Amino acid sequence: MNDRQATGSPVTDPPPADLLTVSDLHVDYAGRPAVRGVSLSLRRGEILGLVGESGSGKSTLCSAITGVLPAGARVRAAGLRFDGRELTELPPEDMRRIRASRIGVVPQRPMTSLSPSTPVLRQMRWYHDGHDLADLLAQVGLRAVLDRPRDHPHRFSGGQLQRLLIVLAALARQPDLLIADEPTTTLDATVQAQVLRLLLDLRDRLGPAILYVTHDLAVVAQICDRVGVMYAGRLVESGPVSQIFTAPRHPYTRALLAALPARTERGRRLGAMPGHTVAEVTLSRERGARAGSAGCAFAPRCPVVLARCHEEEPTPITMGTDVVRCHRAGETPEAEEDA
Numbered sequence: 320m321n322d323r324q325a326t327g328s329p330v331t332d333p334p335p336a337d338l339l340t341v342s343d344l345h346v347d348y349a350g351r352p353a354v355r356g357v358s359l360s361l362r363r364g365e366i367l368g369l370v371g372e373s374g375s376g377k378s379t380l381c382s383a384i385t386g387v388l389p390a391g392a393r394v395r396a397a398g399l400r401f402d403g404r405e406l407t408e409l410p411p412e413d414m415r416r417i418r419a420s421r422i423g424v425v426p427q428r429p430m431t432s433l434s435p436s437t438p439v440l441r442q443m444r445w446y447h448d449g450h451d452l453a454d455l456l457a458q459v460g461l462r463a464v465l466d467r468p469r470d471h472p473h474r475f476s477g478g479q480l481q482r483l484l485i486v487l488a489a490l491a492r493q494p495d496l497l498i499a500d501e502p503t504t505t506l507d508a509t510v511q512a513q514v515l516r517l518l519l520d521l522r523d524r525l526g527p528a529i530l531y532v533t534h535d536l537a538v539v540a541q542i543c544d545r546v547g548v549m550y551a552g553r554l555v556e557s558g559p560v561s562q563i564f565t566a567p568r569h570p571y572t573r574a575l576l577a578a579l580p581a582r583t584e585r586g587r588r589l590g591a592m593p594g595h596t597v598a599e600v601t602l603s604r605e606r607g608a609r610a611g612s613a614g615c616a617f618a619p620r621c622p623v624v625l626a627r628c629h630e631e632e633p634t635p636i637t638m639g640t641d642v643v644r645c646h647r648a649g650e651t652p653e654a655e656e657d658a
């Protein structure tokens with residue numbers, strides 16, 4: 320059950336079934352781990368935010384779900400279940416067909432996703448799969464595009480193009496899952512707000528689940544039901560937005576939230592925290608693993624680190640609605656400081 324439903328649904332409602340369940344997913348690039356043992360689930364109509372600093376594995380996780388990893392990437396998973404079917408057990412062609420027809424992807428940079436030499440409206444007609452395009456555009460307040468049949472992509476703003484691409488991804492095929500990997504990175508705050516409103520509108524109208532990757536915690540607070548926090552390829556904490564923002568249990572999540580000057584500030588990206596970069600941490604961890612110790616990847620930067628954290632990697636612990644990977648997850652922050 321997600322946060323929004325939690326406030327309004329009667330207690331007797333059956334729990335909504337998961338649309339997507341990822342179990343113990345690992346992705347390596349030429350032997351270097353990028354995603355390490357990630358498990359998550361996404362329910363129909365739910366928006367799950369994925370946050371974490373650059374290089375933490377967010378895009379790789381999305382690409383593993385859509386099945387479009389570059390050559391040289393190696394994927395292992397205990398399971399990748401989509402709408403009741405185990406994708407890893409299907410013949411590759413069936414897997415590709417399900418992914419292509421039922422998972423929509425909103426690109427990060429709209430300008431580079433369209434052909435520059437063909438009018439936008441014509442490109443939309445190629446892809447929209449026979450729906451009434453005028454109706455689709457009117458539903459989301461973009462009917463005016465129909466009056467511009469000769470305009471090429473460069474005649475549109477980034478925000479207009481992004482909203483058109485979201486319409487294509489979400490309405491034309493009506494996928495069950497939309498993956499949006501930082502779709503507002505290149506947009507200013509006002510246009511970003513329009514794009515977020517459009518996504519919420521589409522979710523409410525059509526009910527796709529949305530996996531929304533962002534560096535911006537304010538966006539998470541605004542549109543997501545649940546959030547997953549990634550660090551060095553691990554999902555270190557996940558849970559309802561209300562829980563994570565008010566009582567984060569992982570020290571990395573707490574550091575991210577503390578770095579926000581005001582919880583309501585818009586447009587702030589997650590900067591790397593002072594100290595080691597993720598790449599340095601991963602390298603030092605790999606050296607540690609070779610030397611026989613493989614502790615928590617966050618230990619070198621952790622303000623509440625224990626000796627144990629350098630030696631033993633924490634396993635995920637379920638605590639109420641949260642799943643946390645931290646040896647100290649059960650302690651209050653005050654107790655951690657006193658220790």
Ligand SMILES: Nc1ncnc2c1ncn2[C@@H]1O[C@H](COP(=O)(O)OP(=O)(O)OP(=O)(O)O)[C@@H](O)[C@H]1O
Pocket residue numbers: 348352353371372373374375376377378379380389
């Ligand atoms: N095609 C690739 N070949 C080799 N390594 C890659 C490739 N793509 C990503 N990586 C590495 O995998 C790790 C995870 O990268 P990924 O892009 O998934 O992180 P991210 O959290 O999405 O970062 P960002 O927020 O900057 O997009 C990084 O160490 C990155 O350098």
